[in-house]
Amino acid sequence: MKRTGLLTATALCVTLASGALWADEPRRGGTLTIGVSSTTVTNGIDPHVILGDNTVWALSQIGEGLLHFDANMNIVPWLAHSYSISDDGLVYTFELEQGVKFHNGREMVAEDVKFSLERILDPETGSRRRQNLEIIDRIEVVDDQIVEVHLQSAFAPFLANMVGVWAAVIPPESVNDDGTITHPVGTGPFRFNNYDMGENLTLDRFDDYWREDVPYVDSVVMTPVSDDAARMVALRTGAVDLITSVPAQLLPSLMANDDRGFELLISPGTSWRMATMNTTRAPFDDVRVRQAVDLALDREELMLARTFGFGHVDNQIWDEGSVWRMEANLPQRDLGRVSELLEEAGHGDGLDITIEARSLYLDDAQLVQSQLNEAGFNASIVVSDWAALAERMRSNNFDMVVAAAGWYADPDGRYARFYTPEGPANFYAGGYDNPEVTELLDEARRLNDNDQRRALYQQVFDTLQHDVPNPILYFAPNTMAWSHDVRDFRTDRQGGFSNAETGLKYVWLDR
Amino acid sequence: MSLSPELRTLLRRMWRSKLAMIGLVLVGFVIAFSLLLPLLMPFDPVQMNVRNALQPPGGAHLLGTDHFGRDLLTRLAYGGIISLQVGFAVTILSVVVGVGLGALSGFVGGATDAVIMRLMDALMAFPGLLLAIALVAVFGGTMGAIVLALTIVGVPRFARVVRATVMQRKEADYVLAAVALGKRPWKILVQDILPNCSGPIIVQATLKFPGAILGEAGLSFLGLGLPPPAPSWGRMLQESRAFMEVAPGAAILSGLAIFITVLGFNLLGDGIRDILDPRAKHARS
Numbered sequence: 001m002k003r004t005g006l007l008t009a010t011a012l013c014v015t016l017a018s019g020a021l022w023a024d025e026p027r028r029g030g031t032l033t034i035g036v037s038s039t040t041v042t043n044g045i046d047p048h049v050i051l052g053d054n055t056v057w058a059l060s061q062i063g064e065g066l067l068h069f070d071a072n073m074n075i076v077p078w079l080a081h082s083y084s085i086s087d088d089g090l091v092y093t094f095e096l097e098q099g100v101k102f103h104n105g106r107e108m109v110a111e112d113v114k115f116s117l118e119r120i121l122d123p124e125t126g127s128r129r130r131q132n133l134e135i136i137d138r139i140e141v142v143d144d145q146i147v148e149v150h151l152q153s154a155f156a157p158f159l160a161n162m163v164g165v166w167a168a169v170i171p172p173e174s175v176n177d178d179g180t181i182t183h184p185v186g187t188g189p190f191r192f193n194n195y196d197m198g199e200n201l202t203l204d205r206f207d208d209y210w211r212e213d214v215p216y217v218d219s220v221v222m223t224p225v226s227d228d229a230a231r232m233v234a235l236r237t238g239a240v241d242l243i244t245s246v247p248a249q250l251l252p253s254l255m256a257n258d259d260r261g262f263e264l265l266i267s268p269g270t271s272w273r274m275a276t277m278n279t280t281r282a283p284f285d286d287v288r289v290r291q292a293v294d295l296a297l298d299r300e301e302l303m304l305a306r307t308f309g310f311g312h313v314d315n316q317i318w319d320e321g322s323v324w325r326m327e328a329n330l331p332q333r334d335l336g337r338v339s340e341l342l343e344e345a346g347h348g349d350g351l352d353i354t355i356e357a358r359s360l361y362l363d364d365a366q367l368v369q370s371q372l373n374e375a376g377f378n379a380s381i382v383v384s385d386w387a388a389l390a391e392r393m394r395s396n397n398f399d400m401v402v403a404a405a406g407w408y409a410d411p412d413g414r415y416a417r418f419y420t421p422e423g424p425a426n427f428y429a430g431g432y433d434n435p436e437v438t439e440l441l442d443e444a445r446r447l448n449d450n451d452q453r454r455a456l457y458q459q460v461f462d463t464l465q466h467d468v469p470n471p472i473l474y475f476a477p478n479t480m481a482w483s484h485d486v487r488d489f490r491t492d493r494q495g496g497f498s499n500a501e502t503g504l505k506y507v508w509l510d511r
Numbered sequence: 512m513s514l515s516p517e518l519r520t521l522l523r524r525m526w527r528s529k530l531a532m533i534g535l536v537l538v539g540f541v542i543a544f545s546l547l548l549p550l551l552m553p554f555d556p557v558q559m560n561v562r563n564a565l566q567p568p569g570g571a572h573l574l575g576t577d578h579f580g581r582d583l584l585t586r587l588a589y590g591g592i593i594s595l596q597v598g599f600a601v602t603i604l605s606v607v608v609g610v611g612l613g614a615l616s617g618f619v620g621g622a623t624d625a626v627i628m629r630l631m632d633a634l635m636a637f638p639g640l641l642l643a644i645a646l647v648a649v650f651g652g653t654m655g656a657i658v659l660a661l662t663i664v665g666v667p668r669f670a671r672v673v674r675a676t677v678m679q680r681k682e683a684d685y686v687l688a689a690v691a692l693g694k695r696p697w698k699i700l701v702q703d704i705l706p707n708c709s710g711p712i713i714v715q716a717t718l719k720f721p722g723a724i725l726g727e728a729g730l731s732f733l734g735l736g737l738p739p740p741a742p743s744w745g746r747m748l749q750e751s752r753a754f755m756e757v758a759p760g761a762a763i764l765s766g767l768a769i770f771i772t773v774l775g776f777n778l779l780g781d782g783i784r785d786i787l788d789p790r791a792k793h794a795r796s
Contacts, residue, residue: 228753249565249578249757305561305579359734363750366579366739370559381738383652 026488030509032217035225035234037245041201042222045192046181047168048120048127053271053406054244056165058222060498061203061505062103063168063186066094066113067159068500069409071492073322075159076500079108079169079187089154089448096145100210102171103191110147114139115172117149124179131424132161132413135445154446156453160410164498189215189505198224209505216508235262235481241509242482242489248307251479262481266310267495269478270407272317273302273364275355276470279430280396283351287467292341293400294468296375298333302367303474310477316461317407317414317472321493323450324411326461331471338375352378357402358386364473365402393427402473403428407494411457416441419464432469485510515706518713524786531782537775541768545591554582556589557740565758577747577761578754586742587768593743594724594772597658601723602716604662609669610705610712616670617677618700628674631667639664639722640729647735657736661726665719672715676708683707710787717780721773728769744769 036054043051047063050056068078077083080094100108117139120127135155140148151158161167165188174185184192187210190203201222205215223240225231228247234240246254246264254260277284277293284290299313315331318324342348353372357365362383369379379400384392392398405428408414417425420441421433437460444456478495487510490502497503525531549556554572560580568575574583616627634642643660650656680686681704689699730736731745739746744765751761 229755232756247753249754253757301561305559305564362734362739363578367559367561370557370579370740381740383734383738 024487024510026213026216026506026508027510028216028218028508030217030511031219031221032242032486032504032507032509033240034220034222035231035240035243036222037226037228037231037243038224039226040198041224042195045184045195046125047165047170047184047186048116048125048129048181050128050166057498057503058201059168059184060165060188060503061190061220062184062188062192063165063170064188065162065164065167066096066169067163069163069492069496071490071499071501073409073493075163075409078500083159085448089156090151092149092151092158093142094147094149096147097210098145100187101208102174102187103185103206104171104173105208106171106173108169108171108187109144110141111144112171113147113169114141116169117167119170119175120167122179127166128424129161129166131417131422132157133167154448156445156448156450157410157412160413163409190220193219200224211505215505217504220504235483238483241486242480244480246479246481248310248477248479251310251477252308262483263486263489265480265491265495267478267491267493268312268319269476270317270494270496271404271478272314272406272475273306273361273402273404273473274428274470275368275473276393276401276403276428277430277468278396278398278400279432279467279469283345283347283353284399284430286345288341288345289347289351290468290471291466292338292345292375293372293377294331294471295334295341296338296372296377297331297368297471297473298371299330299474301371302364305367306364306474307476310479312475312477314475315465315472318411319494324454324457326458328461328465331465335375342376350376350378352380354382354399355379355402356382356384356389356398356400358389359383361402361404368400368402368473390427393430396427396431404476407496411453411460412441412445415457415460415464416445418470419460429469432467434463434467437463515709518709520786525782528782528786530778530785534775534778534780534782537771538779541591541772541775542595545588545595548584548588549592552582552585552588554585556581556586556742565754567758568760574764575758575760577751578758581740581742583761583764586747587744587764590742590744590747590765590768591772593737593741594727594769596654597661597727598720598724598776600658601661601665601726602720604658605665605669605719605723606712606716608662609666610673610708612666613670613673614677614700614705614708617674618681618696618704620678624674627670631670634663635667640726643726643730644733644735647730652735652738654737657727657730660730661723664726665723668719669712669715672711673708676711677704680704680707714780714784714787717776717783721776721780724776725769725773 038054042055042058044055047059050059064079066078066080067075070076079097079100081097083092083094085092096108096110102108117133117136119125120129120133121136123130135151135153135158137150137152140150142148168186170186174183175181189206189209191206193202193204195201203220205218209215225234231243235243251266254264275293277290279285303311303313313330315328316326342351355365355369365381369381372379389401393401417423418429419432420426420438426432440456440460444453447453482489487508488506490506491497492499492502558581563576563580564578566572566576572582577583577586612627616624643664646660646663647656650659686699686703689703727736728745731743732749736743736745747765748762751765755762
């Protein structure tokens with residue numbers, strides 16, 4: 001605990017040091033080059049079909065939704081400057097910002113909002129937000145600036161699901177005849193210029209952006225640099241101005257060195273690693289075996305080994321500052337109890353399991369393997385290609401998979417996605433299917449009072465803590481580094497950078 | 512089967528060749544290191560101790576620890592066993608299969624020769640490591656699969672060399688004499704021809720050995736070798752690469768282990784070839 005406090009203090013210092021520089025007047029011009037820690041900058045260019053955090057970041061420069069999060073994760077108006085909810089919770093009325101232009105020069109009208117939402121709801125589009133917005137009954141255009149969204153039933157998470165590029169407003173003329181998008185157009189601060197899969201994404205400044213003054217830089221080039229060492233070299237030599245993800249093993253020495261030559265930001269991070277167990281077949285269909293795994297894990301050790309103390313251990317994704325924080329006890333390693341549970345489940349003389357992971361999470365898998373084997377399992381590791389592994393996870397053909405996931409604004413987004421059979425991320429929870437949980441989640445959706453909803457989610461959380469289909473291992477820190485002449489790069493409370501008050505639109509180059 | 516004249520010449524000349532002797536010393540060192548050290552070291556090569564990770568050399572851990580707190584020296588030694596196992600298994604299998612196919616091809620000739628050799632040509636058309644990657648991807652990352660993959664890659668070269676030599680020896684006077692005496696063809700092949708092909712086979716085998724070790728290291732570097740936590744040198748190099756800046760020991764040492772082993776076997780192979788190859792001999796003197 002003491003160590004965490006110290007780290008937070010140091011991280012604050014780093015931010016404060018940059019804060020002193022922010023006093024300067026922003027300057028226009030220049031090209032901002034970003035080294036993204038992945039093999040691809042974005043997994044596609046259709047704003048409505050989004051796969052992964054990098055893609056969200058890249059496409060949120062182009063497309064924007066009616067609502068946004070602020071730096072403290074509160075929902076704030078964005079393309080809709082105000083909204084109201086009918087008393088029965090069935091009708092959401094959005095009043096659009098005036099004079100918002102698309103990149104093609106046309107002004108955004110309510111008809112575009114209707115088109116965009118209907119495109120997300122169309123199964124042909126393949127949007128991963130479809131499930132979150134399926135509750136929409138119809139969309140009515142009142143006039144050019146006002147649009148009404150009618151729901152089939154009251155649905156509390158609706159506003160959270162309307163946030164950001166996931167529900168971007170795009171013009172119908174940017175969609176090809178076959179329904180695909182090859183040149184995305186939106187209202188965002190940057191215009192799409194060029195992208196080839198696995199290569200650079202080039203974005204140009206949108207001069208008619210509806211927010212005043214911003215953005216400052218002429219263009220943004222995002223380039224994939226998946227190799228840790230290569231990314232650090234690129235930053236140090238000035239080949240890129242900003243990088244995502246500084247290797248954790250470098251953090252202790254970088255933190256101690258004031259002359260490191262670049263700014264460094266370490267945030268608590270929202271990306272969590274998990275050990276998904278296949279709840280549909282032996283041996284993990286037995287809750288006792290899953291509990292044994294949960295209690296065999298030494299999370300502190302996992303976190304230390306993988307993040308050098310810069311990550312944190314938790315068993316829920318909402319931090320202390322969130323209204324959705326649940327009452328929880330962190331599971332502690334208890335090898336005695338593990339043997340009892342294994343004995344009860346009939347695996348007293350060891351249990352053979354296979355842990356699968358893609359190479360990115362291989363180190364996590366190795367640690368889990370080592371800890372499980374200490375506790376009486378006999379685990380072996382298989383390194384799998386992600387596409388093939390995801391396919392097998394969907395068809396429930398695996399034992400255990402070590403994988404990762406991110407943050408969700410609303411508990412419905414997290415729990416319904418993972419822990420209901422229809423949820424798009426249900427395979428990440430090993431095909432978990434508990435009618436009691438499904439019912440509670442259904443009920444919570446229909447409530448508008450957050451305290452009542454919270455009580456139901458607490459029940460869901462407690463059930464899940466008992467059933468542990470995919471125990472959380474640890475949270476990795478969110479790290480970024482940028483050269484001194486990149487100014488006003490801000491992130492939100494948790495290190496995210498595609499929100500209302502954060503991100504690339506505010507960045508300017510002092511050179 | 513007594514030692515052939517070539518083999519005897521080889522052994523005698525080895526003593527005089529500096530290169531071969533350096534190679535022999537290096538190879539001897541690697542074998543001793545891999546076989547004896549695991550008996551002496553108190554550490555388990557897969558036991559993690561995260562709170563003791565990335566220790567510098569010295570103290571209880573002579574060469575330090577890796578990013579999971581495992582003793583590097585112990586892992587290097589166990590890695591040596593894996594490399595040597597692969598090296599020996601692949602070489603022996605390649606020799607057996609390659610010599611068999613090559614001898615058959617060269618001795619029988621005709622359609623048999625054409626079929627076998629076109630098959631070998633097809634295999635040789637693929638870059639070695641690429642073919643091995645494809646095979647391991649199909650068979651999975653087990654010791655057997657790795658050995659099989661590298662053997663399939665290694666066989667064609669043996670088959671070709673042996674075929675050429677057998678065809679040459681087939682015309683020798685002692686073979687013609689044996690034929691005239693009415694000796695059975697298979698006996699001629701095994702008793703008269705093959706022993707006289709031992710030179711090229713030995714050279715090829717000493718060159719195959721480091722190739723197999725490098726192949727295994729390459730596969731595991733690419734993540735296709737034995738699954739973790741097996742302490743294969745290639746995987747150790749790959750895993751520790753990310754820690755080069757904070758703890759360069761692991762990456763340097765695992766790279767050095769591959770380097771010394773391959774260098775040793777290559778020097779040995781080169782030395783033997785210099786001794787056996789008449790053309791090289793003329794070039795030197």
